[in-house]
Amino acid sequence: MGFIELILRRKTLLFAVGILFSLVVISIFATYFVPYDPDALSLSDRLRPPSTAHLFGTDHFGRDIFSRTLVGTRVTFILGLSISAFALVFGVPLGVLSGYYDRVGMVLMRVIDAVMAFPAIILALALMAIMGKPGMVNVIIAVGMVWAPRMVRVVYSSTLSLRENTYVEAARALGASSGRILIRHIVVNLLSPVIVQSTFTFAFSIMEVAALNFLGVGIPPYIPSWGGMMNEGRTYIIRAPWIILFPGVFLALSVLSFNLLGDALRDRLDPKLRNIV
Amino acid sequence: MWHKLGLLCVLFLGIAVAAVAGPKSGGVLRVALASEPGTLDMQLTTGVAASIPARHVFEGLFAFDENYTPRPMLLEDWELSADGKTVTFYLRRRVLFHNGKELVAEDVVASLERWGKYGLTSKALWNHVQKLEAVDDYTVVMVLDQPFAPLETYLANIYGGPRIYPKEVVEAADAEPIPPEDYVGTGPYKFIEWKAGDYIKLVRFDGYSARDSAPSGYAGKRVAYFDELLFYFVPEDNARLVGVQAGTYDYAVNIPNDLYPNVEGDPNLVPIIVDHPPVYPVALINTISPLTGKMKIRQAILAAIDMEPLMLAGYGDPKFWKLNGSYFAPGIRWYTTAGTEAYDQADPEEAKRLLKEAGYNGEPLRIIVAGDMTAQYNQSLVVADQLKKVGFNVDLQVYDKATFFARRNNRENPEWELAFTFFYTIPDPSLVLPLNPKYAGWWDTPQKRILVEVLNQITDFKVRYKVWEAIMELWYIEVPTIKFGDAFQLHLKRADLKGYGTDYINMGAAPYFWNSWKE
């Protein structure tokens, strides 16, 4: 059964992919079609409820929530993608080397274990505090460093089982170099666990960025991101609930879609993964 | 006969009503503070969150009345020699510390000496103190090398000011903040415990010796009606508001002004608009940075700013703020309009002209602000917007409070040009923070130094007022800070909490809860 077929057969998956596709489109083109400049302050229009002029209402600076939510898609997706990429760039090489070379694994996995012993949000908090200045890059590094060890673990476990495979033994017996085996036989076969883990990293990381914003150390609040908007709007949850509602719905929908997608991919690509990821 | 009976009835009714409406002893008061203080040792902190509980535990030689005039508190009387250089303090007798010991002159000497050495607001006075000694158990003499006009104000001030502790406590703590188990004062409530991240608990001090004079502001007679005061730390805005709605707390500070419509009209709640005195939101300008070290650049920033949107963004509905360029609100005796023609120019063309004259070339203007100081953050966004429009290359940096203060106060390597903060109303111009050259921004010019020295020496109010006006003129020329306006905070109390605010004068951002009770 092909992937497209799978998507079409399962309504929930169709829903998830549909949502994600629209969000990607929005994140690319939002700046061209939103009705207002998302950063334009208009203090005479503070805290206006949803109306035809402002579909999602306005916030305490009189900024248009609709425009900010749509443009915020891009920021949120850039964050999620960069954090996943960060986890990949560190996770895959370290995981493969640890899994393939026992000695490297011995040392590295101890360090990874030690880092993973710190609860995610506490580690991210400390890292944000260390870098001092809240900013996109710092958030990517902080949250990326929380999720990279988890990626290392997944890649490590997969590599361990891959290298015991008969075809790897065979390649080795035929005198293939370690480098060749690593790339041709192991890295290639890591694709499915890595993709699955990345979808979860994406989903968790955008939630975590929102939590960091809530705790006051996230990305600069004036950048339109869903987490940032929710954090700014939380003071107004009684007076102007629309400020927190709309970005919240977008955030929840995209996390939900990534989780659905990750689940489906995991079941489809490699049911054994359920115990690892 | 019947009308006599009627009269009697009225009389009885009157007594009954009086009995119901009068103060009632007992019960627990729960107050929600917006943040947890670092210490209650007020000599070493200027935090308002700390001052609210601390005010009930520790007392000073003087206390401010409702007009911010210092009145004797721990003193029976005091006198100043004819040359203004020798001050004699006569202590009240049988004033007890919470540990049961009587307050005597050596406690006062030890406390003042520690304050002079390490206190945050002692320098201007202490530079002139030559001798301080206990003459007998109830008399302290202070000798100055020259008259110091705002003496009583300095001694009444609580923010970094001289609270009186027992001698042993002072000696044990020295430069360090006094540990909570040593919080021993003379106030109407004694310290019981500080549960980290949770609350500070005080209970009524039965040995308290109150003054006889009528209560006014923080001064005069203090009666502790509540058995127990609990000050909770509740950083989440909504939790404070909902907490008062639900009856979890009786009083909450700093409710976001924009939530006023949500508490107005609820018969169980009384919103308190703290307009007397206000707080003063300001931007500090770094006068030693290569960019804003140039006076023309600072003037350009001042010229560019339009205050009204700024105050809307920071404090919401116009009932919560007034435009005012003076560093004292109207109604306070130091209020003056001197210099303020340069306030609220909202003149982008003038700003551009000044920038051109200063040879501005797109150097980054670093604005720092603490994201957890909401009003300041909101204002910084609007200022950044306005400055961008006149051609500044603005770099807005948002930090948490600790990082913000660390950066702001770092004189060796000051990485900022504009820093957002706010001042509380203080009782004397000599305590206005930027007058201290060590205060962030580091405003220190020869003219300013001379004027401040004169301000501290002269005792005559009229002359001092003229000097203060001259300082204000200079302020708006040299632009070491920019004041945005007068802002009013919103506090919230349950309707059954009596004696505070509505019945007595409201002492602004720092409420007190003696002379208060619950019905």
Place this chain on the structure above:
Amino acid sequence: MFSYIVRRAAGMVVSVLLVVTITFVLMQLIPGDPSSVLLGPNATPEQIEGLKRTWGLDQPIWVQFYKYFANFFHGNLGESIFFRQPVLRIIGQRAETSIFLGIMALMVVVGLGVPAGVIAAVRPNSWVDNSLLLLALAGASIPSFWLGLMLMVLFAGKLHLLPSSGYTSVIATGNIANLKNLVLPAFALGFVNAALVARTARSSMLDVLRVDYITTARAKGLRDSVVILKHALRNAAIPITTVISFTFASLISGAVVTENVFALPGVGSLIVQSVLKRDYPVIQGIMLVVAVLYVVINFVTDLTYAFLDPRIRYR
């Protein structure tokens, strides 16, 4: 077996040492310092320098590191800069809230997650299954601070059913009613993790329901409810329990946010406040206690698995 234990124990000691070192390094890199926070916004440089000297923050790093290490092995995590009390005592004071919150949240997790998973598994791919699954996933997709705020505004602010925030010790006051304060936070915290448990419960139940003896039991004519509760759930309990034990770790993380929303005096809010106030000893202390606890629990779990499954020992 013995050599396995020794190897794992050595590994654990290394992990603990690493955790201790990582914590120290992290704390050293933090800019901003506690004295400016403690002294208030208007402190002068001399006052700040004075305080640093008193606390030994002006000494060379290796001296600080050596002292810190030596103290750690004497069970001394230092003294809080703000509270002037031993760090362990402060953590101890705050532990009650977090432990009770964790237990109550776990009750929410199990109470919602397991039944939802079982019901979903009994009718796989039905509309009940799909909507429960979607609801569970949706629960996991809502930021917990949002859920917490909405619960607070609704149940405390509007309906006055439950207290809004704060918590007073049950142990110290003996007043069990204080637990009411933890109901809303426990829901806000538990809901997210209930989703995870529901998914695991569903898939383990599905696995078990396919196994022969269940089919046999059904064939014997036992009622569905008996089969499900007596046979299937018992056998699915092992993976579910494993997930629940993992959940406890994620509850610790979630508590950081929830305790801040509801102004609860727990360890989670303590670390946030300490990070913001730069109370180095307390931050270090909490990171250490939580991480070392995690390492030790892992060690014990590994030993248990090794005991149950001899194959693991020879890896």
